[in-house]
Amino acid sequence: MTTTWEKKLTYFAVDTGTTNTTVWLMKDDRILRESKHPVGVRQTSIRGDRELLESTLRGTLRSLSRRAPSPPRFVLAAGMLTSQLGLLEVPHVLAPAGVGKLAENVRMKSFARVSPLPFFLVPGVRIGRAPCELSEVAYSDVIRGEETEIVGFQANAQPRTHGAPWLLLHVGSHSKAIEVDARGRIVRSASTLSGEALYVLRTQTILASRLRDLRSQELQKSFFESGVRCSERYGLSRALFMTRLLEGNSRYGQRELYSFLLGSLLASDLQAFRSLGFLAPRRIRIVLSGQPNLQLAWRLMLKKDYDVKVVSPEVRALAFLAGLREIVFASSAYRQFQAGIAGIRD
The missing domain is CATH 3.30.420.310 (2-keto-3-deoxy-galactonokinase, C-terminal domain)
Structure with missing residues (x-):
């Protein structure tokens, strides 16, 4: 699945993890500027509030906006920003999950304390039922962010990920083994x-x-x-x-x-x-x-x-950004946003 979208777009993309947040200023599929900060949802958990996360995003979006060639129109986001410790909890989708199921569950929301721009939030993926039972915990899991990376790897076809099962092993604050089937769907994972x-x-x-x-x-x-x-x-x-x-x-x-x-x-x-x-x-x-x-x-x-x-951090970042575009621009939330903009112009 390769998504098409309106060209000549300036927008932001955000990847928030447990320990770091990266914000990109984008022009279509090109990175114009990047800003990375050692702030993630770990601080939200420890501090008991989102103030540091919100202020980091607010300051970064304002700073990058001043360097944009045209006013950014929205923010694409995935990862822990869509968790209970982030800006808004977007429920996980149940595995098996591919780009279609992810796109169906994208949420659009604005956060006045951060930016007047609308955020398009990508859900994570859950393996096993919620709430997790003791008898099933060994085979249950949740991921946020890696699903977007996986979609991007498959959209870019780099490295080779088409037509056969493969495993993403993502190592950072958490180690995650994520199995992808020959249809490009996340079928299970462990963290x-x-x-x-x-x-x-x-x-x-x-x-x-x-x-x-x-x-x-x-x-x-x-x-x-x-x-x-x-x-x-x-x-x-x-x-x-x-x-x-x-x-x-x-x-x-x-x-x-x-x-x-x-x-x-x-x-x-x-x-x-x-x-x-x-x-x-x-x-x-x-x-x-x-x-x-x-x-x-x-x-x-x-x-x-x-x-x-x-894969290098640079290739991983490009996959994440490609995955954001593939998922969000295929979503009904984004189509409704486009229709609203068109209605205002008309």
């Missing part, structure tokens, strides 16, 4: 908290004295692989404490300790995804996106057994 756990372990535990202020996230391969093996053999909690024991050796620096810690955490993710059947011994194509340091770590664990395509 972990490893990125957030890594941050907390580095900054809020006994490990903080050596790992709070990372000078580099470059991996030391042998320490990373040792962390993986120790976690697999002795369990995650014991492997995490082993990092504390290694601190006492003056020959081991921050890079070695961080690599061991990361290996310990990601081994637990790998076990979870394998147990749930996402990484069964079969030749499924894996598209690996997200934070570059975590991509490198995952590639080390997967490259011997799987066909892995690593």
Whole structure:
């Protein structure tokens, strides 16, 4: 499905995650300017209000508007901005879900505290019924933002994602394995908290004295692989404490300790995804996106057994933006907006 839309449009696109928000000023499918901020819904959860998120968006949209070649007409948004911790909770759609189901459930809404422009909000995808029952929790999941990325990868046909099942492995604040069928629909997924756990372990535990202020996230391969093996053999909690024991050796620096810690955490993710059947011994194509340091770590664990395509942050951003256009411009909410504008002109 390739959506057509009115050309010569200036608009904004927003991707809000757990820890970061990116705003793009767009002209059709071209990026004119980009603004990224270390503000996400984690702060909303911790602070108990949306004030920081709203003020960040308000200031960014105003600043980019002053640099726009023509007045922006609307805002396209996906990710955690559409969650309970964002600006407005848009209910998840139930898997299996492709671009058609996502487009049917796009919401249009204005937020006076942020901007007078209308926002078009893309829903996330739920695997399993809500509310989640204890008996079903292992096979339940929710995603927001990655569904848009998946639609964009398929619209751009880069990397190759047409005609066969494939797996998106998105690694960041959360690690997510998302299975896409041959029809381009999200059929199931699994998420972990490893990125957030890594941050907390580095900054809020006994490990903080050596790992709070990372000078580099470059991996030391042998320490990373040792962390993986120790976690697999002795369990995650014991492997995490082993990092504390290694601190006492003056020959081991921050890079070695961080690599061991990361290996310990990601081994637990790998076990979870394998147990749930996402990484069964079969030749499924894996598209690996997200934070570059975590991509490198995952590639080390997967490259011997799987066909892995690593995509750069730039390619991932282009896929996200393409997915926004594909979903929103196919929605009835956007068609109604267009009809309203046409009625005003007439």
